Amino acid sequence: MFKAVGKYFRAVWYLMTFRVNKASETLRMNPGVISANYDRVIEEKRNRLNQYKDAVSAMIAQEESKKDKLRSITAEIEKLEKLRSGAAAKAKKLVDKYNGDVAAVKNDPDYVKCQAAFKDFSSTLNEKQQRASEIDEDLKQLVANVSGHKTQIQSLMRELEKLKEEKHDAVADVLSASEEKQIADMMTGLSNDRTSEELRELREMRQKASANARISRELAGMDTQRAEAEFLEYAQTSEADDEFDALIGLSQQESEDPVPQQDAKIPEA
Secondary structure (H helix, E strand, O other): OHHHHHHHHHHHHHHHHHHHHHHHHHHHOOHHHHHHHHHHHHHHHHHHHHHHHHHHHHHHHHHHHHHHHHHHHHHHHHHHHHHHHHHHHHHHHHHHHOOOOHHHHHHOHHHHHHHHHHHHHHHHHHHHHHHHHHHHHHHHHHHHHHHHHHHHHHHHHHHHHHHHHHHHHHHHHHHHHHHHHHHHHHHHOOOOOOHHHHHHHHHHHHHHHHHHHHHHHHHOOHHHHHHHHHHHHHHHHHHHHHHHHHHOOHHHHHHHOOOOOOOOOOOOO
């Protein structure tokens, strides 16, 4: 018994699920629903595209920041190179001053200063050059990425425009397919569309209205008046014919013509 009850409820559940699915499918096939769903998809894609643009804009801002940093480091490198060259040039003057005496040159305090400055400038210069090289590599990668993302954004924007056009095509296709289906169903007698029945009812109502109007005219004496007008027209025509006969003397002759007499018979003797 419990198995039978379980089978019954499963059958009811399947039936309800089937009906809900069919109703959902019918609803999704509605042109208005299709148009609204396309609008929702388009809006979601537009929002994601705007987020994508914001991310790429941040990358572009980062690119500009790295370019400024690279320009700054490049200026520092140029300055360090000049300072290092200046330290070496000053030390060279000491060599000229002592006529190449190595011991004398190295014992000069200015030599020690120039040597320390040269080493410091060289060390800092190497760091700046290494940092500049790293920034330059980052910039190359960043520029390539930004360029690729720009191309991708342009492609997505074109797809978004195509999606807007596809929306109208989809709605038109659904409407056209629905009309074709209704026509085919009417041809096979399977249509539940009331369009033909409504047209038939409208035409019957039109005929009924015409008949009611005709009856109303007859009841109002319009047909009687029309008949009287016809009789008056015939009377006028007859009077015109009589007048014409009188003018040509035809009617007078008709009045003067004697009535033919029968020959008198002589009685026999």
